């Protein structure tokens with residue numbers, strides 16, 4: 001697998017949410033994702049970025065344009081050094097929220113993307129990696 | 136410690152360098168209408184001081200190091216302020232590049248051996264090129280963030296509630312629904328519902344680029360609150376890609392009426408409020 005292009009963005013303020021969505025959309029468009037996939041990717045990015053901001057006390061996003069020979073892909077890696085997630089299974093359960101959300105962000109993102117991974121350590125932070133491949 | 140003679144030259148000839156440099160900058164283009172002579176001179180003096188400190192502490196050709204942190208930070212300020220003042224990228228980078236000539240002249244005047252001159256001029260070139268490029272890059276980033284902020288501000292424009300018909304309100308939302316303005320939008324709608332005694336409100340989200348869980352939650356809350364005031368809501372402008380995404384997210388819109396377009400929603404609203412819309416040509420044929 002080859003990384004064709006990459007970029008990083010801070011997620012520290014709610015204004016950063018706008019740049020996250022704008023930049024992710026730009027990457028997705030460049031990779032010639034259709035409008036449905038673009039919308040899915042941007043929405044997923046919005047979900048995870050907001051978690052990074054609200055629960056992870058802010059962090060960073062790394063965007064990678066990938067090629068695996070036959071397909072193009074967009075990988076988004078969100079990292080924070082927040083409190084971490086104690087029970088990942090529970091966090092992924094639809095309807096579970098420790099704040100006052102709908103508890104659909106993580107589960108929904110998993111359904112919107114092709115690949116979904118969470119690595120989290122209590123008191124160290126959380127990394128969520130999501131990928132969408134071209135059809 | 137640096138073995139280059141540049142720090143020493145910067146220190147010894149600070150005043151002369153500053154004079155030459157400000158003169159050079161003025162010759163390269165008239166920027167006095169955006170930046171006063173005094174401000175330009177103050178900026179230049181500060182840069183000279185920081186550069187001299189950094190080059191003394193670190194390697195003059197390696198600007199990525201800790202020693203150059205203050206220089207980099209200062210250049211970030213310069214490019215941010217110039218971006219805000221409407222300077223072009225090249226006008227912004229000229230600040231650094233225009234220092235080449237004065238510094239080269241001073242190197243030539245200060246060092247007797249041609250070989251030393253050459254070596255130092257080479258180092259100075261590397262140094263100023265790197266700092267100039269850094270200024271360009273930060274300028275670009277600043278411009279991007281200014282544009283993003285302007286976009287954001289545009290999205291924050293107030294969204295007026297309009298009365299479409301007796302008993303029918305419409306709220307066309309443009310922009311993101313995840314910020315603090317959501318509260319205002321919602322309150323406006325509820326107030327208008329009470330004020331006009333409307334029984335139907337169409338919330339049109341054609342202008343909302345992304346509907347994530349937070350946006351959906353705000354929409355649902357608005358609809359619930361409107362119901363408590365005795366008005367039903369129709370959500371219109373749900374594009375196919377947004378509909379698909381909402382389904383994947385697992386958001387349930389319950390029994391809320393949704394329509395693809397504002398026109399469809401309006402038709403339903405007319406029916407619901409007991410109005411009949413008939414084409415004029417059709418009536419006359421009766």
Ligand SMILES: Nc1ncnc2c1ncn2[C@@H]1O[C@H](COP(=O)(O)OP(=O)(O)OP(=O)(O)O)[C@@H](O)[C@H]1O
Pocket residue numbers: 047051052055056080082083084085091092096097098099100101102103104105106107126348349
């Ligand atoms: N980066 C993170 N750091 C720490 N905890 C997290 C992080 N991301 C998610 N969580 C935890 O996982 C829970 C579920 O997240 P999820 O995004 O699914 O729902 P939510 O954010 O609570 O609500 P919604 O996304 O529907 O608005 C959160 O309430 C939070 O407790």
Ligand SMILES: [Mg+2]
Pocket residue numbers: 047050051101104105106
């Ligand atoms: Mg969430």
